[in-house]
Amino acid sequence: MxxxxxxxxxxxxxxxxxxxxxxxxxxxxxxxxxxxxxxxxxxxxxxxxxxxxxxxxxxxxxxxxxxxxxxxxxxxxxxxxxxxxxxxxxxxxxxxxxxxxxxxxxxxxxxxxxxxxxxxxxxxxxxxxxxxxxxxxxxxxxxxxxxxxxxxxxxxxxxxLLFPSMMFRINGVDVAAAGERPWRTVERLMDEAEQAGTHRFPRKKPIVRPQRNPLEWRANLTQLSNADGSAIDGTDVEQLTRGELQGRQQVFDAFAFIRDRTPGFGSSYIVDIAPQVGIRxxxxxxxxxxxxxxxxxxxxxxxxxxxxxxxxxxxxxxxxxxxxxxxxxxxxxxxxxxxxxxxxxxxxxxxxxxxxxxxxxxxxxxxxxxxxxxxxxxxxxxxxxxxxxxxxxxxxxxxxxxxxxxxxxxxxxxxxxx
Structure with a gap:
């Protein structure tokens, strides 16, 4: 602009x-x-x-x-x-x-x-x-x-610092099986899994929303941190490297949970992981x-x-x-x-x-x-x-x-x- x-x-x-x-x-x-x-x-x-x-x-x-x-x-x-x-x-x-x-x-x-x-x-x-x-x-x-x-x-x-995220997109969603407002389902299932002690997620309040074609969804539910729990600093190349590695692992872990637990996502797959960490x-x-x-x-x-x-x-x-x-x-x-x-x-x-x-x-x-x-x-x-x-x-x-x-x-x- x-x-x-x-x-x-x-x-x-x-x-x-x-x-x-x-x-x-x-x-x-x-x-x-x-x-x-x-x-x-x-x-x-x-x-x-x-x-x-x-x-x-x-x-x-x-x-x-x-x-x-x-x-x-x-x-x-x-x-x-x-x-x-x-x-x-x-x-x-x-x-x-x-x-x-x-x-x-x-x-x-x-x-x-x-x-x-x-x-x-x-x-x-x-x-x-x-x-x-x-x-x-x-x-x-x-x-x-x-x-x-x-x-x-x-x-x-x-x-x-505010925590960065690693964005990714999911394709192959069965829109009819997913039903209305499946993002609420994802959030509820994540909360239930944490309360049951079967899973730990890096952040609450996931954002999972349909794209231009509802077969494809964007997912924003990662949170990238250093070993001491502090946020990744986007001006430090070593921390950025850690964030990229950690972010991709979090993406696959979160996706596996969504695919296995959420109606309509059973045959879905990751179509794209963002080229860079999302620094806030x-x-x-x-x-x-x-x-x-x-x-x-x-x-x-x-x-x-x-x-x-x-x-x-x-x-x-x-x-x-x-x-x-x-x-x-x-x-x-x-x-x-x-x-x-x-x-x-x-x-x-x-x-x-x-x-x-x-x-x-x-x-x-x-x-x-x-x-x-x-x-x-x-x-x-x-x-x-x-x-x-x-x-x-x-x-x-x-x-x-x-x-x-x-x-x-x-x-x-x-x-x-x-």
């Missing part, structure tokens, strides 16, 4: 991607579901993330890659399932159609600084060797705040505003809003998932996202978007999901272009003009009826 927005403003833009495809957690992480596009607004389920997100959904629909939005988290909010292969192509089309350049199979490894406050280049490694990508503005959408950390931006790392939290930069859990739960407004977030707090703690919903009997259901949470301290030509933007751990437990990340990305790409147009710093961007540009491009900022 950041690269598309910047390129559409006429700016020379390069997106550097370590894999051979786009989509991040949605593809490499195997999520296959956009969370956070919707909110429960005064009791009604409403899509609240628009703009470039709408264009992506339209491209996916043309590829027959979308399911109808489905209820999740105890039927409290909608999520949007999609076909992973279709997403890869739709993302290609969105970014290249905007005129942005792509560099696949390249990984950022360092930065070169002009001075303490200015990045001159990002150093990358690829099969072609080492190179440097120079630019006037940089956007860190790495998820781990890699560029920001190398550039000296202050960041936080929680003493108890590592570094979080310290920006001009730090989004908090109270900001989320109290549906707070900000004068520099650049989009909204309607997802509840979803904390993946040891052994389970804790959910906290927006407060109030007739909640508006979403908070605004301030531009200031994208502005890291100390470095002037850098914006940070996604799960490593400026948030507390519990604020991030809500706003790390896809919908608000899409909103942050579109805002960052637009703000970068405006700063270059006006010859201003990123902090000097006219927020009113930024908001006007975002509205003109279809974004919903939360300052009018949803």
């Amino acid at each position: 950041a690269a598309t927005a910047a390129a559409r403003q006429g700016r020379s833009t390069l997106l550097v991607e370590r894999y051979g495809f786009l989509g991040g957690a949605g593809t490499a992480g195997g999520l296959s579901t956009f969370c956070g596009l919707h909110a429960k607004v005064h009791g009604e389920h409403v899509q609240v993330v628009h703009g470039l997100a709408d264009e992506l959904l339209e491209r996916l629909a043309k590829l027959d890659g979308l399911s109808a939005p489905h209820l999740t988290i105890n039927d409290g909010i909608l999520a949007q399932a999609f076909d992973i292969s279709s997403y890869k192509l739709a993302a290609d089309e969105l970014v290249t159609g905007a005129g942005a350049g792509l560099l696949f199979h390249a990984m950022a490894v360092a930065v070169v600084m002009t001075d303490e406050a200015t990045i001159d280049a990002v150093v990358i490694e690829s099969k072609s060797g080492r190179a440097a990508v120079r630019g006037r503005v940089f956007i860190d959408a790495s998820g781990d705040a890699d560029v920001a950390a190398w550039a000296g931006v202050p960041f936080e790392t929680s003493p108890h 939290e590592t570094r979080r930069v310290v920006g001009d505003h730090v989004l908090t859990e109270d900001d989320v739960l109290d549906c707070v407004d900000f004068p520099d809003t650049i989009g909204v977030n309607g997802w509840p707090v979803e904390a993946h703690v040891a052994g389970t998932v804790e959910f906290r919903w927006q407060r109030g009997e007739d909640s508006r259901g979403f908070n605004q996202l301030p531009y200031r949470m994208l502005l890291p301290q100390r470095v002037d030509n850098l914006l940070v978007v996604g799960r490593c933007a400026s948030m507390t751990q519990m604020g991030q437990s809500s706003a790390r999901v896809t919908g608000p990340c899409f909103a942050m990305g579109q805002a960052a790409g637009t703000a970068a272009a405006l700063a270059l147009d006006d010859g201003s710093t990123l902090r000097g961007v006219d927020v009113g003009r930024l908001q006007q540009r975002l509205r003109g491009d279809g974004a919903f900022l939360g300052d009018e009826p949803a």
Whole structure:
């Protein structure tokens, strides 16, 4: 979204991607579901993330890659399932159609600084060797705040990180035999097995849901940890290696239980295990505003809003998932996202978007999901272009003009009826 927005403003833009495809957690992480596009607004389920997100959904629909939005988290909010292969192509089309350049199979490894406050280049490694990508503005959408950390931006790392997962998909489900809401059956059977002492599962509250074709289901029920019980750290290569090995073992153990115990799954099989561990939290930069859990739960407004977030707090703690919903009997259901949470301290030509933007751990437990990340990305790409147009710093961007540009491009900022 950041690269598309910047390129559409006429700016020379390069997106550097370590894999051979786009989509991040949605593809490499195997999520296959956009969370956070919707909110429960005064009791009604409403899509609240628009703009470039709408264009992506339209491209996916043309590829027959979308399911109808489905209820999740105890039927409290909608999520949007999609076909992973279709997403890869739709993302290609969105970014290249905007005129942005792509560099696949390249990984950022360092930065070169002009001075303490200015990045001159990002150093990358690829099969072609080492190179440097120079630019006037940089956007860190790495998820781990890699560029920001190398550039000296202050960041936080929680003493108890949120636990990662390994996603997988099951095919060959007998839909008729599975009956209605078999995910409830899976959860009940897991609870009964644990109470009987026959099984121990790494986490409670499994998520098992049908895909575009109901013969295929996605499964999210693993939890990856170190020997001492702490969460795998996505910035530590040895821990990541442990997580991949442990995750695949957990996948097969969980699948065997589902196959052997759940009606309709007796002839099913694992069709895919995600190419990478699904990391939820590592570094979080310290920006001009730090989004908090109270900001989320109290549906707070900000004068520099650049989009909204309607997802509840979803904390993946040891052994389970804790959910906290927006407060109030007739909640508006979403908070605004301030531009200031994208502005890291100390470095002037850098914006940070996604799960490593400026948030507390519990604020991030809500706003790390896809919908608000899409909103942050579109805002960052637009703000970068405006700063270059006006010859201003990123902090000097006219927020009113930024908001006007975002509205003109279809974004919903939360300052009018949803």
